[in-house]
Amino acid sequence: MKTVKLALALPxxxxxxxxEGGGHGAVGADKTRDRGTDKKHLSQLQAGIWIDPNGCDHxxxxxxxxxxxxxxxxxxxxxxxxxVGPATVATGNFKGGSSIPDSL
Numbered sequence: 001m002k003t004v005k006l007a008l009a010l011p012x013x014x015x016x017x018x019x020e021g022g023g024h025g026a027v028g029a030d031k032t033r034d035r036g037t038d039k040k041h042l043s044q045l046q047a048g049i050w051i052d053p054n055g056c057d058h059x060x061x062x063x064x065x066x067x068x069x070x071x072x073x074x075x076x077x078x079x080x081x082x083x084v085g086p087a088t089v090a091t092g093n094f095k096g097g098s099s100i101p102d103s104l
Contacts, residue, residue: 045063046094050069051085051088051090054081055087056072057082059071059072
């Protein structure tokens, strides 16, 4: 019975340990920097637009390892729904600006 408990506990401990560090250290207050492998300011990456099922725009950036998504808002804080593409499709060079290839 101890072996079974140990066999179940070890993967859980490993998963919890992976969540703690994440390999990037502390994130900190500055959310404008990519703290992953290539470590650069997010303004150096290229954004595209992903259209949600309701037809509204979201900024999307994919640097090959991490991805970023935020709702596109007008100056009054209301969602922008431009209709630049079909729903659930990303448009633009949102994988540009990174030297890390994305296999998907």
